[in-house]
Amino acid sequence: MSTADFLIPGDVTTPLGFLAGGIHCGVKRKSLDLALLTSESPCAVAGLFTTNRVKAAPVRHCRHVVARGRARAVVINSGNANACTGPRGERDAEEMARLTADALGVPAEEVLVASTGIIGEPLPMSAIREGIRRVSSGLRRSGTEAALAILTTDSFPKVAAAEADIGDVRVRIGGMAKGAGMIHPHLATTLCFLTTDAALSPGALDAALRAAVSDSFNRITVDGDMSTNDTVILLANGAAGGDPIDGNAALGRFQGALSRVASELAEMVVRDGEGATRVVRFRLAGAASDAEAERGAYRLAGSLLVKTALHGGEPNWGRMMAALGSAGIELAEDRVQIFVGPVQLVRGGLGVMEARAPAAAQLGRSKVDIRVDLGLGSGEATVLTCDLSEEYIRINGSYAAERSAVS
Numbered sequence: 001m002s003t004a005d006f007l008i009p010g011d012v013t014t015p016l017g018f019l020a021g022g023i024h025c026g027v028k029r030k031s032l033d034l035a036l037l038t039s040e041s042p043c044a045v046a047g048l049f050t051t052n053r054v055k056a057a058p059v060r061h062c063r064h065v066v067a068r069g070r071a072r073a074v075v076i077n078s079g080n081a082n083a084c085t086g087p088r089g090e091r092d093a094e095e096m097a098r099l100t101a102d103a104l105g106v107p108a109e110e111v112l113v114a115s116t117g118i119i120g121e122p123l124p125m126s127a128i129r130e131g132i133r134r135v136s137s138g139l140r141r142s143g144t145e146a147a148l149a150i151l152t153t154d155s156f157p158k159v160a161a162a163e164a165d166i167g168d169v170r171v172r173i174g175g176m177a178k179g180a181g182m183i184h185p186h187l188a189t190t191l192c193f194l195t196t197d198a199a200l201s202p203g204a205l206d207a208a209l210r211a212a213v214s215d216s217f218n219r220i221t222v223d224g225d226m227s228t229n230d231t232v233i234l235l236a237n238g239a240a241g242g243d244p245i246d247g248n249a250a251l252g253r254f255q256g257a258l259s260r261v262a263s264e265l266a267e268m269v270v271r272d273g274e275g276a277t278r279v280v281r282f283r284l285a286g287a288a289s290d291a292e293a294e295r296g297a298y299r300l301a302g303s304l305l306v307k308t309a310l311h312g313g314e315p316n317w318g319r320m321m322a323a324l325g326s327a328g329i330e331l332a333e334d335r336v337q338i339f340v341g342p343v344q345l346v347r348g349g350l351g352v353m354e355a356r357a358p359a360a361a362q363l364g365r366s367k368v369d370i371r372v373d374l375g376l377g378s379g380e381a382t383v384l385t386c387d388l389s390e391e392y393i394r395i396n397g398s399y400a401a402e403r404s405a406v407s
Contacts, residue, residue, distance in 0.1 A: 006162035006163065006164055006256060006257040006260045006261075007160065007161070007162050007260060007261075007264065008161050008162060008163050008172075009161065010159070010160070010161025010172070010174050011142070011143030011144065011146075011147060011159035011160075011161060011174050011175070011176055012037055012143040012146065012147075012159070012174040012175060012176050012193055012194075012195045013140075013141045013142055013143045013174060013195075014143075014161040014172050014173075014174040014195075015171075015172040015173065015174050015195045015196050015197035015198075015237070015239070015240070016172070016197040016237075016239035016240055017039050017040045017041055017197060017237045017239035018037065018038070018039050018040075018141075018174070018195045018197075018235075018237070019037075019038055019039075019040065019139040019140060019141060020035065020036065020037045020038070020139060020140070020142065020143045020145070020146040021035070021036050021135045021136075021138045021139045021140065021145055021146060022034065022035040022036075022135065022144075022145030022146040022147070022148055022149030022150075023131060023134055023135045023138070023145070023149065024149075025077075025127045025128060025130060025131025025134065025135075026124060026127035026131070027077050027078065027079035027080050027117070027123070027124055027127060027128065027131075028078065028079035028117075031148075031151075032078075032145060032148045032149035032151075033077055033078045033079045033131075033149055034075075034076070034077050034078075034128065034131040034132070034135055034149055035075070035076040035077075035078075035135070035145070035146035035147075035149035035150050036073065036074075036075050036076075036100065036132070036135045036136055036139065036146070037073065037074050037076075037143070037146055037193055037195070037235075038072060038073035038074075038104055038106075038139065039072055039073070039195070039235060039237040039239075040237070040239075041237050041238070041239060042070055042071075042072055042110070042237070043070065043071050043072060043235040043236055043237045044069060044070065044200055044201060044202045044205050044235075044236045044238075045065065045066055045069060045070060045071035045112070045202065045205070045233065045234065045235055045236075046066065046202060046205040046206040046208075046209040046233075046234045047062055047063070047065075047066035047112075047209075047231065047232060047233045047234070048209060048210065048213050048231075048232045049062065049063060049230060049231055049232075050228060050229065050230035050231070052228050052230070054083070054084065054228045055083075055228055056081050056082055056083035056084075056089070056115060056119075056228045056229045057082050057083070057085060057089035057090045057092065057093040057115075058082055058093045058096075058113040058114050058115045058229065058231070059228070059229060059230075059231060060090070060093075061090075061093040061094065061097065061112070061113050062112045062113065062114065062231060062233070065109065065110065065111070065112050066112075066233075068109065069202035070110055070202075071110050071111070071112055071233075071235060072104070072106040072107070072110040072111065073100055073101075073104055073106060073110070073111050073112070074111070074112035074113070074114060074193060074233060074235075075096050075097070075100040075111065075112070075113055075114075075132060076113075076114040076115070076116075076146075076149070076150050076191065076193075077096075077114075077115050077116075077117070077123070077128060077131075078115075078116050078117055078149060078150050078151060078152050078178070079116075079117040079118070079152070080115060080117040080118055080121060080122075080123050080124070081115050081116055081117045081118060081119045081228060081229050082115040082122075082123050083115075083119045083120070083228040083229055084119055084120045084228070085120070085121070085122055085123075088122055089122070089123070092122070092123045092125055092128075093113045093115075095125065095129075096111075096113045096123075096128060096132065097111040097112075097113050098111075099128075099129060099132045099133075100113075100132055100136065103132055103133060103136035103137075104136055112233055114150075114191050114193075114229070114231050114233075115229060116150065116152055116178060116191055116229055117152055119228060143159060143174065143176055144157075146176060147159050147176040150176065150178045150191055151178050152178065154178050154179065154272050155272055156268075156272060157176070158176060158177040158178065158179075158265050158268040158269065158272070159174075159175065159176045159265075160174070160175050160260075160261045160264040160265050160268075161173065161174040161175070161261065162257040162258075162260050162261050163257065164253050164254065164256065164257040165253075166198070166242070166245060166250050166253050166254060167242060167243075167250065168242065169198075169240050169241055169242035170240065171196060171197055171198035171240045171242075171245075171254065171257075172196065172197055172198075172240070173194065173195070173196045173198075173257050173258055173261050174194070174195045174196075174261070175192060175193065175194040175195070175261045175262070175264075175265050176192070176193055176265075177190050177191065177192040177193075177265040177266075177268065177269060178190060178191050178192075178269075179191070179192075179269040179272070190217060190230060190231075190232070190266075190269055191229070191230075191231050191232075192217065192231070192232040192233070192262070192265060193232075193233050193235075194209075194232070194233065194234040194235070194258070194261065194262070195234075195235050195236075195237075196234070196235070196236045196237075196254075196258070197236075197237055197238065197239040197240040198236055198238065198240055198242075198245055198254055199236065199238030199240070199241075199242060199243070199244040199245060200236045200238075200244055200245050200246070200254070201244055201246065204244070204245060204246050204251060205234055205236050207251075208234070208251065208254060208255050208258055209232065209234045209258070211255055211259065212255065212258045212259040212261075212262040212263075213232055213262060215259060215262075215263065216259065216262035216263040216265070216266040217232060217262065217265075217266045217269075219266070219381075219382060219383050219384060220266050220267075220269060220270050220383070220384045220385065234258075266384065267279065267384060270384045270385060270386050271386070276386035276387055276388075276389065277311060277366075277386075277387055277389060278310065278311075278363075278365065278366050278367065278368055278386065278387050279366065279367050279368070279384065279385075279386055280301070280310055280367075280368045280369075280370060280384070280385050280386060280387065281367070281368070281369050281370070281382060281383075281384050282297045282300045282301050282370050282372065282382065282383050282384075282385065283297075283369065283370070283371045283372070283380070283381075283382045284296045284297040284300070284371075284372045284373075284374070284380060284381055284382075284383075285371070285372070285373050285374070285379075285380040286335075286372075286373040286374040286375045286376055286377060286378075286379070286380070287329065287330070287374050287376060287377055287379030287380065287381075288329070288330040288374075288376050288377045288379055289377065289379040290379045290380065290381060291379070292329040292330060292379050293374075293379040293380045293381035294381035294383070295327050295328065295329050296324055296327045296329050296372070296374070296381075297372075297381045297382065297383040298327075298383055299323050299324065299326065299327035300320060300323050300324065300327075300370075300372070300383075301383040301384070301385035302385070303319065303320075303323040304388060305319045305322075305323070306319050306320055306323055307385065307386075307387055307388035308387070308388050310363060310368070310387040310388075311387035311388055311389045313360055313363045313364045314360070314363070315340060315345055315355070315356050315359035315360050315363060317338055317345045317346045317351050318351070320338055320346075320370075320372070321333070321336065321338075321346070321349070324336065324372070324374075329374075330374075330376060331374060331376075332374070332375065332376060333349040334348050334349045335348065335349065335374060335375030335376065336348070336349045336372070336373070336374060336375070337372070337373040337375065338370065338371070338372050338373075339370070339371040339372075340355075340359040340362045340363060340368065340369075340370055341359075341362035341365075341368070341369055342362075343355050343358045343359045343362055345359045
């Protein structure tokens with residue numbers, strides 16, 4: 001079975017024993033802004049968070065919960081990041097966890113909290129207090145409203161699910177994510193919540209999540225800016241039954257399904273990049289090492305000149321060569337080959353002039369593959385990005401005024 005075969009229709013409530021809900025409580029003017037995800041039984045938990053040294057209060061709260069290895073629910077608000085809010089922000093995150101725990105009848109230390117939205121303003125806790133009471137009373141086996149309630153400048157909800165037979169047990173994985181701007185590792189700017197009814201220890205869960213994120217959320221970029229609130233959480237309640245997954249073969253199969261869900265969600269984040277019109281996959285091979293390949297691929301994917309050329313459908317290979325040359329990696333100009341789809345645009349560091357028109361046609365597609373070979377070694381890496389348009393500037397030039405900042 002290929003990794004593509006893992007995917008099934010679904011969301012965070014596709015695995016057995018998970019419930020979710022989403023409502024409008026008043027953090028934002030009118031759209032859904034408060035989500036709750038919970039398991040009917042205790043879960044092992046793993047999580048990865050932003051490496052930005054400015055961390056939002058919910059991130060610090062979640063790190064403590066994840067360190068204990070057990071969780072039962074996560075409450076998420078959009079419209080306000082609760083970042084750069086000082087001691088009050090810490091108290092508000094703790095209160096959100098406590099109110100959710102009381103509403104669900106679970107321990108407060110097993111409730112995770114996440115926030116996304118404008119930075120630097122206190123949470124409207126009166127609205128959130130009432131919202132937690134309301135959302136907790138309407139939980140059901142559907143993640144539709146929850147996926148909508150975590151969005152900020154996103155243009156569509158991002159959900160995915162997969163299943164895999166591991167031994168005699170069929171296990172399921174579900175996920176939802178948000179993200180459209182401030183996207184750059186590590187992590188990329190996003191909130192992502194993953195669930196599974198498989199049984200795994202916190203240690204095995206952590207290893208699986210790290211591997212999945214390494215090749216998905218940590219291989220995308222939209223605008224080169226890292227958020228204060230990045231959070232990826234994985235909950236495993238074991239409701240599918242069977243022995244805990246810990247053997248190499250079983251864990252590898254679970255890993256395949258988890259990575260497929262994470263990759264699907266990460267690609268949706270790039271596709272929804274603020275103002276984006278196309279998804280571009282840079283595959284860099286022939287580097288002196290994998291680390292150098294990754295650095296070169298990110299330099300290409302993050303170059304504003306390259307990204308604006310991509311938006312215009314312009315096969316400006318000179319911008320790509322310049323970006324590679326400034327990446328700080330080993331490079332022999334006369335060995336560089338660049339392909340746009342099947343069209344070779346650069347051969348031996350020189351442009352193939354007759355390739356401009358067919359390369360431009362390839363760049364006009366909604367999904368573009370650009371392959372670069374440095375001809376130096378076996379290092380390779382892939383990075384997913386999008387083009388950069390005038391719409392990105394319009395959206396981000398009025399974030400605070402529209403009270404829709406992504407974080």
